[in-house]
Amino acid sequence: MNDIHHVVLSHYHYDHFSDVGVLLFSRLVNTQLKKVNKPLSIYGPISEQMAKRVEEVPHATFTGYHEESQLKIGPFTLEFKRNMHPVEAYSIKITSGNKTIVYTSDTSYTEDLVNFASGADLLITECSLYEGMDGISSGHMTSKEAGILADKSEAKAVLLTHLPHYGDLNELVKSAKKEGNFNIRLAEVGMVVGV
Ligand SMILES: [Zn+2]
Numbered sequence: 001m002n003d004i005h006h007v008v009l010s011h012y013h014y015d016h017f018s019d020v021g022v023l024l025f026s027r028l029v030n031t032q033l034k035k036v037n038k039p040l041s042i043y044g045p046i047s048e049q050m051a052k053r054v055e056e057v058p059h060a061t062f063t064g065y066h067e068e069s070q071l072k073i074g075p076f077t078l079e080f081k082r083n084m085h086p087v088e089a090y091s092i093k094i095t096s097g098n099k100t101i102v103y104t105s106d107t108s109y110t111e112d113l114v115n116f117a118s119g120a121d122l123l124i125t126e127c128s129l130y131e132g133m134d135g136i137s138s139g140h141m142t143s144k145e146a147g148i149l150a151d152k153s154e155a156k157a158v159l160l161t162h163l164p165h166y167g168d169l170n171e172l173v174k175s176a177k178k179e180g181n182f183n184i185r186l187a188e189v190g191m192v193v194g195v
């Protein structure tokens with residue numbers, strides 16, 4: 001954890017930010033033990049509450065963003081698109097040189113998302129539901145919708161993530177590939193992907 005210096009949060013649902021508190025505490029302790037000497041920078045949708053919670057920890061900073069923001073983090077430029085989700089949430093585009101990675105976080109399918117992800121070298125798309133389920137009302141995507149996004153955006157490689165905790169996950173890949181983009185895989189813990 002001492003190698004992590006920047007964390008970008010897409011929204012404040014517990015499955016996306018609850019580990020930040022542990023990370024902040026770890027940085028505090030390991031800074032005191034002189035195991036690390038760099039601050040931890042947390043980025044997220046603008047939130048006074050989050051800013052206060054992060055910045056009460058020494059060696060940590062919070063930077064809020066909104067849809068028009070552009071963040072520069074080392075060699076990376078980050079841009080954001082507001083999602084369709086029960087709370088304020090963003091898709092994130094990371095660019096370095098001529099390479100782009102787009103991460104949808106949690107969202108229903110929208111045509112805007114196709115434009116935002118257009119031509120991505122790597123699209124990391126949520127895939128919370130199986131084909132035939134209702135993504136729109138829950139603020140998530142089915143495998144079919146993730147497949148449509150993958151195909152229409154012409155993403156060069158696609159990872160399905162935010163997967164359901166039931167059923168046969170290989171069915172998600174089969175369903176998504178039917179829409180025409182064949183370079184689709186399931187995300188895995190510890191996975192390293194070259195772009
Ligand atoms: Zn969410």
Ligand SMILES: [Zn+2]
Binds near residue numbers: 013015106
């Ligand atoms: Zn989520």
